[in-house]
Amino acid sequence: MNLEADKATFEKQGFMGPFKLWVPEVMTAWWKEQRRALLNPANNERACFANPLNYDRHLDISGLTKLVSEAAIVRRFQSLIGPNVLCWRTEFFPKNPGDSGTGWHQVETYAVGEATKGMLEPTDRSEGIPMELTAWVAFTEATKENGCMKFIPGSHKQWRYNETAKMKWDDTRADTTFFGYNYDDLKIDKNWNPDDEQIAHVEMKPGEFIIFTARCIHGSNPNTSRKQRMGFSIRVVPTHVKVYSGMTEFDEFGHHFDLARHGCVLVGGTDQYGLNRIATENAWGEPFVTLSAHEEASVAVASYAEVGR
Numbered sequence: 461m462n463l464e465a466d467k468a469t470f471e472k473q474g475f476m477g478p479f480k481l482w483v484p485e486v487m488t489a490w491w492k493e494q495r496r497a498l499l500n501p502a503n504n505e506r507a508c509f510a511n512p513l514n515y516d517r518h519l520d521i522s523g524l525t526k527l528v529s530e531a532a533i534v535r536r537f538q539s540l541i542g543p544n545v546l547c548w549r550t551e552f553f554p555k556n557p558g559d560s561g562t563g564w565h566q567v568e569t570y571a572v573g574e575a576t577k578g579m580l581e582p583t584d585r586s587e588g589i590p591m592e593l594t595a596w597v598a599f600t601e602a603t604k605e606n607g608c609m610k611f612i613p614g615s616h617k618q619w620r621y622n623e624t625a626k627m628k629w630d631d632t633r634a635d636t637t638f639f640g641y642n643y644d645d646l647k648i649d650k651n652w653n654p655d656d657e658q659i660a661h662v663e664m665k666p667g668e669f670i671i672f673t674a675r676c677i678h679g680s681n682p683n684t685s686r687k688q689r690m691g692f693s694i695r696v697v698p699t700h701v702k703v704y705s706g707m708t709e710f711d712e713f714g715h716h717f718d719l720a721r722h723g724c725v726l727v728g729g730t731d732q733y734g735l736n737r738i739a740t741e742n743a744w745g746e747p748f749v750t751l752s753a754h755e756e757a758s759v760a761v762a763s764y765a766e767v768g769r
Contacts, residue, residue, distance in 0.1 A: 474615060474672060478664045479668060481597065498521065515717070516722065546726055548697055553690070555688065580592055604663065605681075608681055620654070
């Protein structure tokens with residue numbers, strides 16, 4: 461693991477990877493287990509949010525509880541934002557055969573759509589250090605044909621979209637490019653065409669992951685294949701960032717979210733700020749672990765994964 465070289469790549473591009481977490485056979489078998497867990501009514505009753513978007517299922521599904529603390533992922537987070545890391549959200553990203561691509565978008569504080577303020581609020585800023593990161597883990601193969609992610613390298617250095625401008629959610633419009641929102645409405649220069657830029661299509665095997673900042677303009681290709689593409693995003697911030705500050709609920713993508721069960725998870729280091737509600741265990745009473753406690757076990761799992769099951 462060459463963290464310095466990876467960091468240099470990230471600073472230039474706004475993303476880095478793919479990196480191998482597990483071999484494809486291990487990820488495929490593991491993902492089969494998680495699909496069964498997602499269909500378990502007992503888990504669904506304990507889910508953080510009562511809607512079909514499946515945000516934050518690491519708070520109730522044991523396999524995902526462990527995944528967010530995997531050393532191969534967390535160590536790379538730490539190399540970019542420092543030792544103290546909070547997971548504030550996880551999301552599934554399925555793309556079924558025939559699904560359209562996800563349009564280009566760029567955010568930082570996650571002030572999406574009708575939100576009156578960003579979901580993330582930094583209390584400190586350091587030059588060159590991102591205030592948010594995402595690890596996108598491939599649960600299945602991701603190719604150009606079935607909808608792999610795409611990026612505009614280096615675009616994190618310039619704002620092309622005004623994330624504070626408001627959009628109205630409407631999934632009936634033909635020109636919605638982002639799950640019912642149209643990010644073209646947020647372009648600062650209406651004549652700028654992102655498709656004219658250099659584009660990196662990031663194909664991945666099951667068990668690989670990439671890390672990026674949401675400031676790097678990104679999207680995904682349409683699924684023109686006969687296979688589902690499934691990705692899973694682990695979103696993190698340094699501990700100085702306020703998450704959902706002053707909020708008890710929010711609306712997004714046509715759904716309502718009650719934050720009563722939400723808590724951030726400390727996946728690395730310590731929380732010296734105390735700005736956020738912290739979940740120390742999942743809905744089943746299983747503890748979340750930080751990198752320092754989990755690193756040795758994670759390395760053992762990675763070695764096991766190398767030879768498959």
